[in-house]
Amino acid sequence: MRYRDEHKELLVKEKAIEMIVREGLDGFSMQKLAREARVSPATLYIYYKDKEDLIVQLGLEEATRLTTTLLKDFDPAMSFEEGMRVQWRNRADYWLENPVKAALLEQLKHSPLRTRVFDTLDKGFIDSLGRFVHNAIANKEILPMTREVFWSVAYAPLYNLIRFHTEGISLAGEPFRFSEEIMWETFAVVMKALKI
Amino acid sequence: MRYRDEHKELLVKEKAIEMIVREGLDGFSMQKLAREARVSPATLYIYYKDKEDLIVQLGLEEATRLTTTLLKDFDPAMSFEEGMRVQWRNRADYWLENPVKAALLEQLKHSPLRTRVFDTLDKGFIDSLGRFVHNAIANKEILPMTREVFWSVAYAPLYNLIRFHTEGISLAGEPFRFSEEIMWETFAVVMKALKI
DNA sequence: AATATAAATGAATGTTCGTTCATTTATTGT
DNA sequence: ACAATAAATGAACGAACATTCATTTATATT
Known part of the structure; x- marks a missing residue:
């Protein structure tokens, strides 16, 4: 089987955080993220259940790093x-x-x-x-x-x-x-x- | 000429603040606000130039009250x-x-x-x-x-x-x-x- | 080389978005 | 009663939205 491209996954995370911080939660969209990370929108739904799940997972991961x-x-x-x-x-x-x-x-x-x-x-x-x-x-x-x-x-x-x-x-x-x-x-x- | 309905204007402000606080800036939309305040979307554009202007004006008014x-x-x-x-x-x-x-x-x-x-x-x-x-x-x-x-x-x-x-x-x-x-x-x- | 499998995709779905506009409504001064 | 005027409207616009799906691609095993 084909393996998940971890570099791509990391880029998605990075760009997502950047965009949320830069434009706020309301300026953040899945389609813009896909464009910025040079990925198909559908790929995001392999990594995450939906938009909210993406944001929450980013938050949880970072909260853990903080503690x-x-x-x-x-x-x-x-x-x-x-x-x-x-x-x-x-x-x-x-x-x-x-x-x-x-x-x-x-x-x-x-x-x-x-x-x-x-x-x-x-x-x-x-x-x-x-x-x-x-x-x-x-x-x-x-x-x-x-x-x-x-x-x-x-x-x-x-x-x-x-x-x-x-x-x-x-x-x-x-x-x-x-x-x-x-x-x-x-x-x-x-x-x-x-x-x- | 017809005068502006101040009761309606106040209701718009109140509902807008409520919605922004309840659902965040990303959950706030002009169409939902119009629906909640029982007003045509077009009416909002008589009161405010656009969405950002509405939010900023609400903020400025409240910041003044605070000071x-x-x-x-x-x-x-x-x-x-x-x-x-x-x-x-x-x-x-x-x-x-x-x-x-x-x-x-x-x-x-x-x-x-x-x-x-x-x-x-x-x-x-x-x-x-x-x-x-x-x-x-x-x-x-x-x-x-x-x-x-x-x-x-x-x-x-x-x-x-x-x-x-x-x-x-x-x-x-x-x-x-x-x-x-x-x-x-x-x-x-x-x-x-x-x-x- | 062939098979299996999950990753990845581009195009498309229907929905909601912000905003505009031609039209109607209410109120003032004549 | 009528003209003037700004408020208010509902329907409509294209754009962007979240999400899905049939299809293609890459890799590990056989």
């Missing part, structure tokens, strides 16, 4: 300071090194497909980060607070900095540029809020 | 503590009292139309909030930092709490519910980070 990246060098038993540093490092790395794929996840997070992509996130990932916070509170390293409050104070500022950077938003005169320096400066401010 | 709301009871000459309290109050009020319209703005912020909707935000609004932060730093009420870092630490946690609430995201067992109590608890933590 894997975020656990690199991380251990829930780490000290709070050290664990937080690793998390900020990993999150910044992922967003800055994969801006297009990160933008795909961002699009999906604000779309009707959000549930289908993010509701089945890796259990180990959620557990690991949950235990980390639990430990820090138990050890009296940080103020006691719910996970939602913790997440909002601990990570939302970082994500917002990255968003300002990638979307070229400037609140002052010159456009804002993310840097290691400004990241760790913000980190210090955030840590000041959390530590006892 | 007006955020300046209520606010004065850049306020003390840092007081001004921040008003800002958190206003922002929470807007998002919780207008969840659908807020969701529209959120959608547009993550779409290719972002620039057309948000790049011409009211000057007075930006100036007012900018002066507020500048004053606080000059008076040594808070640590010196760029506006982007300030915004990220001061407001991103609040927006994230609201997002968790409206999207029904739970990091622990039971679904997360926003409340005044949790809001001011988070406020206190954030203020701890910013104050000298």
Whole structure:
């Protein structure tokens, strides 16, 4: 039998992500994708059940890659300071090194497909980060607070900095540029809020 | 001459926002909108130049309402503590009292139309909030930092709490519910980070 | 070389899309 | 009552859409 052309399959994925990020979910169509990837529209239906399945699969795959990246060098038993540093490092790395794929996840997070992509996130990932916070509170390293409050104070500022950077938003005169320096400066401010 | 039916015009706006929020920008179409608002498709082209113009106008109108709301009871000459309290109050009020319209703005912020909707935000609004932060730093009420870092630490946690609430995201067992109590608890933590 | 099999295709399906236009409707000033 | 005018309409346009299908192509096994 004839084998599936993996190069072709990868090209389809790449072009699909590009198009979704560039033109939004509404600018994305199967026929345009087929044209861009130099493939017959029918081929897409060999790879994927339908349009929604294609988008969801791309999202799931990338969400998995993200969780894997975020656990690199991380251990829930780490000290709070050290664990937080690793998390900020990993999150910044992922967003800055994969801006297009990160933008795909961002699009999906604000779309009707959000549930289908993010509701089945890796259990180990959620557990690991949950235990980390639990430990820090138990050890009296940080103020006691719910996970939602913790997440909002601990990570939302970082994500917002990255968003300002990638979307070229400037609140002052010159456009804002993310840097290691400004990241760790913000980190210090955030840590000041959390530590006892 | 015949006058424009304002009730009809308002209904079109309302249904359009509903549909965009419910089905995303890609699920939104002029023909479906016409059907839902019991209007001829052609009528939409009396109100708006084309589809994009319709979306952008809805966005601009709502963005204006938002900036007006955020300046209520606010004065850049306020003390840092007081001004921040008003800002958190206003922002929470807007998002919780207008969840659908807020969701529209959120959608547009993550779409290719972002620039057309948000790049011409009211000057007075930006100036007012900018002066507020500048004053606080000059008076040594808070640590010196760029506006982007300030915004990220001061407001991103609040927006994230609201997002968790409206999207029904739970990091622990039971679904997360926003409340005044949790809001001011988070406020206190954030203020701890910013104050000298 | 022949067979089997799944990949890949181009053309075609019917549907929905955004937009236009000739016509009708409602309201004002004469 | 009538003329003037803009609102509002339903039907229609071609274009693009998601998806299907009969057919061809490439490869592994016989």
